Amino acid sequence: MKGFMATLAATVGLLFSGIVSSKITEPVTVKGNAFFVGDKRFYIRGVDYQPGGSSNLADPLSNITVCKRDITYMKDLGLNTIRVYLDTSDNSANHDECMDLLSEAGIYLILDVNTPRFSISRDFPVASYNEVYLQHVFATVDVFSKYTNTLGFFAANEVINAANSTRAAAVVKALIRDMRKYISKHSDRPIPVGYSAADVAENRREMAHYLNCGPDSARSDFFAFNDYSWCGPSSFVQSGWDKKVENYTGYSIPLFLSEFGCIDVKPRTFNEVKALYSTQMTGVFSGGLVYEFTQEPNNYGLVQIDSDNVTTLADYDSLKRQYSSTNNPPGDGGYQKNLPPSDCPERTSLWEASNTLPDLPSAASIYMDNGAGKPKGTNGASSQFVPQNRKDYNLPGESGAPAPSSSASADESDQGAAAEGMAGLAVGGLWMGVVAGLGAIAGTMLLF
């Protein structure tokens, strides 16, 4: 009985805080090439958040001890957004309390929908785009779309990481199309869906335009890329950010940095913050996310966590100083409302993605039509073992694509900073070309 009363009290408390917080963060919307909250331009001032890193996977948004501990510091830093990666979110867990606390702190979430067990394979993209995978993605969308402070979803992260994985972009784009359609059918508000690209110069621009071309139903709501080119004191010109602004001028959807914060020179001074929120950039960019909140073996952290004790590091102090002394530009920061979508990049030997997208797999249409049903969390069957049932591994316009075999293995070669921390990990198995991933992935693969 005592237990029952406690549960009841907790439930009432949660309901109440849910009601209160829904008023606190008004949803972020997309207008032209920018984000808005109501009539006010919204710039992402965020961090990437994956406490525990690669060796200790846990969902930080379902652990109230963890999120309470960390939100205090996020607020102190002056953040308005966090990004939680693929690996760490369990779609069957309860996220109400942490999402409410974030909301009360004025912090939005951008969530990666993929996990090591549910993700797009860059080597076998068609096989990985199956009904088990889509159930996971749609169920994750259901869970997080009810929070007003869900800013958006990353449909995928760094799938295209080299010149030889560009054909997989067709599946990424199909997934964005499917998620947007699912949201329009099953969510009571539009929630932006986009992609986070690796810091790879040779095809980043093609990917940006590819995801923003063709019919409206298949275009991304935003685009982001990871960027480690501003190192040390540097400058707008020396870092090459001036060229990026030039290159993306005229790009019609919101653009931001999904990871930044080079560590070649430590401690970091984060001088780039001044540039990022200045009118030199805000006509084209909408802010970014610093990699990363907690100190992990790859050394990008702002805070050190020992058990539950938090120690702020020198980088934390610099970032806090930069944020608090950097205002957003006045007015709308020079955003543009009616830019035309991009032209589709031509298919060449360097850009192999077809402009004809694969259809939603027929076995997944039941989820599209009726809803995804219950989230299966981290324990459901992995989507990575479905392809045995499939007959065709070709994308539209292709023939002779290789089928995955259980002995296939490849190496997880990421360009992102996060990958540095996992170099040397021995991984193997069916999907190793897989995912996207940041450090955590390889760690989890070892569990297979």
Ligand SMILES: *[C@@H]1O[C@H](CO)[C@@H](O)[C@H](O)[C@H]1NC(C)=O
């Ligand atoms: C929450 O995180 C704390 C600190 O890392 C850990 O000790 C605890 O076991 C976690 N709780 C759950 C329910 O996972």
Ligand SMILES: *[C@@H]1O[C@H](CO)[C@@H](O)[C@H](O)[C@H]1NC(C)=O
């Ligand atoms: C791309 O190249 C890498 C490194 O050479 C290799 O491991 C990977 O399997 C290749 N992927 C495809 C899709 O050919």
Ligand SMILES: *[C@@H]1O[C@H](CO)[C@@H](O)[C@H](O)[C@H]1NC(C)=O
């Ligand atoms: C700008 O675009 C060109 C053409 O795609 C590309 O070669 C160059 O690397 C880009 N520069 C930057 C800084 O992104």
Ligand SMILES: *[C@@H]1O[C@H](CO)[C@@H](O)[C@H](O)[C@H]1NC(C)=O
């Ligand atoms: C955490 O801080 C408390 C109080 O300062 C201290 O007693 C404890 O030893 C610390 N734990 C760790 C693991 O540092």
